[in-house]
Amino acid sequence: MTDARVLKRALLSVSDKTGLIDFARALASRGVTLISTGGTRKAIAEAGVPVIDVSDVTGFPEMMDGRVKTLHPKVHGGLLAIRENPEHEAAMLAHGIEPIDLLVVNLYPFEATVAKGAGWEETIENIDIGGPAMIRAAAKNHDDVAVVVDVADYGSILEALDAHSGATTLALRKKLAQKAYARTAAYDSAISNWLAQAIGEDTPEYRAVGGKLSEPMRYGENPHQKAGFYLTGENRPGVATARQVQGKQLSYNNVNDTDAAFELAAEFDPTRTAAVAIIKHSNPCGVAEGASLTDAYLKALACDPVSAFGGIVALNKKLDAQAASEIVKIFTEVIIAPDADEEAIALIAAKKNLRLLLTGGLPDPRKGGLTVRSVSGGLLFQGRDNAVVDDMELKVVTKRAPSAQELADLKFAFRVAKHVKSNAIVYAKDGATVGVGAGQMSRVDSSRIAAWKAAEAAKAAGLPESLAKGSVVASDAFFPFADGLLAAAEAGATAVIQPGGSMRDEDVIKAADEAGLAMVLTGHRHFRH
Missing domain, CATH: 3.40.140.20 (AICAR transformylase, duplication domain)
Known part of the structure; x- marks a missing residue:
């Protein structure tokens, strides 16, 4: 097949080393020469897999605390050279550049560093430079080079090699290139938005958004609309970070309504009172606080028992069995809470389609952040409404x-x-x-x-x-x-x-x-x- 490219040399440089050794071993067993950097090279070598240090390829040592190691013509030339192009082949021969057929890079964990509340210097040091540069080079040259930015794609590379006599296909390389550019775009958006917040720039000249697919949805608001749920990495407990204990897949409308419900429940301080919000179509049809979740739920339900049917129930405290037994008496789409005890989980398990989401905490209603809405030809950004009546x-x-x-x-x-x-x-x-x-x-x-x-x-x-x-x-x-x-x-x-x-x-x-x-x-x- 004319679009097949035999994989002979691979460069691996990863922050997340999940599955690295098995993948490196699998590549080596198929005759692929491995090149690597720093900690990645060390991990591969200690596993007994043959690997060449990138410094031996470039002729330059890793320097400046690892800031400079892959920014070199022998790396980027190997990624960008167009195979069977006479001028490119001549340049490679003249400068001792060998082609790189596979690039495997996942970036410094910038988003995770911000999420944990790291200081300025640590956050800056977790901005990857060489990684995005290599990713973009390999993705541009996807006619010849495969690029992997996600450990989940290791299997697809190995499957292609086995199915096509050690080669990757153009269709696979195009798919991986699209994912690569989306990853660097999301990465840069996280950096630029963090910097804007850090310097107090509310309306920067350019604003980017990015996210990682959590799951494709069956459809959007209506069956004829396509939809997907993307995670931005914001460190805010809620539907995006929750653990789904049970129940069928969340729909587009479920996600939207559950977010509205939990944000409302979080307005009530759990150290002061138990609170329950019942939501339908993003609007509350009943909200109450009480001495217990059961008390609050029954008061909230009494406000509009008709609309509550098929609604979302959000709680500001750990779900207990007594409250769970009341909630399951009517058809409910989703229950979301910071936590739930084992007896409550067992009670809800009897309703197989009922989704139970546990978040591990409540979002802070006073905390800022950005919200975004699309309009034709543009995006509207604003700060979250974090005004709280107790402070007024x-x-x-x-x-x-x-x-x-x-x-x-x-x-x-x-x-x-x-x-x-x-x-x-x-x-x-x-x-x-x-x-x-x-x-x-x-x-x-x-x-x-x-x-x-x-x-x-x-x-x-x-x-x-x-x-x-x-x-x-x-x-x-x-x-x-x-x-x-x-x-x-x-x-x-x-x-x-x-x-x-x-x-x-x-x-x-x-x-x-x-x-x-x-x-x-x-x-x-x-x-x-």
Whole structure:
């Protein structure tokens, strides 16, 4: 076959030595000459596999603490030379350059170094230079050279050699080249974004994003859309870092909704209270805190038991058997928690399709970071909404100040409203949502929908009056007119929390006073589109 390239010489220089010795031994047994560097060469030699030091190829010693070892014409010439090109062959002959048919490089662990919180100097020293240079050279010359940047691809090289009489195919080399360029792109994006953060550059002239495939999804939001889940390496507990204990593969929508659920659950300090969030289509249909997870779950479920069916349940504490036994009583797609005890895991195991994700911790709601959204022809970046109501200076603007219980519920409701799609209205009572209005074009419509939800929840519970009676209400943004506020008052709310800042704040405050409401302003808006 004309696109086959017999593999005679390979250069191996890896940071992650997983599977290295077996791969090196397999190559050597197939007659491949091995060249290597530093610790990689030492590991191969100590395993009794013949290997040539790259210094013997270049005629230069490794120097400057390993910063300079492969940046040499005898390395890059061997990677970039086009086989059967007379000029290239003449140059190789004139300068004593031999071709390199396979490059095996995985890069210094920059992302892992940042994730562990290393200091500036250590992080800088984990920026690989020679590795990306060689990778890009080999990938460019994929007509002749195979490049491996992932230990998972060792097997595909050996399979090709066995199937094609010691040669690699062009199709394989193209596939490996694409992966190689994607790896160096993701690597450089991690470095540039770390540097931007380190120097306080919020909007750098160029912004790159990169990620590693976690798994291909069956489809995206809808069956006709292709999708994949990529990991950026951000050190933030959540769906991307969780261990899936059981259940079928997560869908695109599962991942999106589970992330929304867990970020909301993390707003509640587990040292202070147990909290549960039930999410449907990225919006909470019930959130509550309580003395136990069971108490919190049952209160959250009571807010909207119809919508909770087929939802995502997120917890801020270790899942126990009692809570698990309640959760599995209705169909649930995903449960996500920091941890779970063995009895809870056993109970959930009876529901084979139910996904259980354990994260090992909670994300810090105060921690910054970047969020990104695509638009046609561009990307929108912004800092994560890390404003927390506990840190806000609340200002009472009505004649009546909220009672201690009302104030606690106001803070609770505003904490939840942060995670509801705008326009957002949240009714809460006794540490639980009792009505949620999400994603409406009009804030007054959100107020009415939330009130209707509260009335329906009361009916479901067999109660004589709406759960909104005696509740408090939170709005993610200011009331532009008094109508949304009055709709909440009509539903039975007694106190209001909102950012303020409208040109008609005085009119809204006056309406609140006339209705006998207590109202506090936060000065912080929580739009979530």
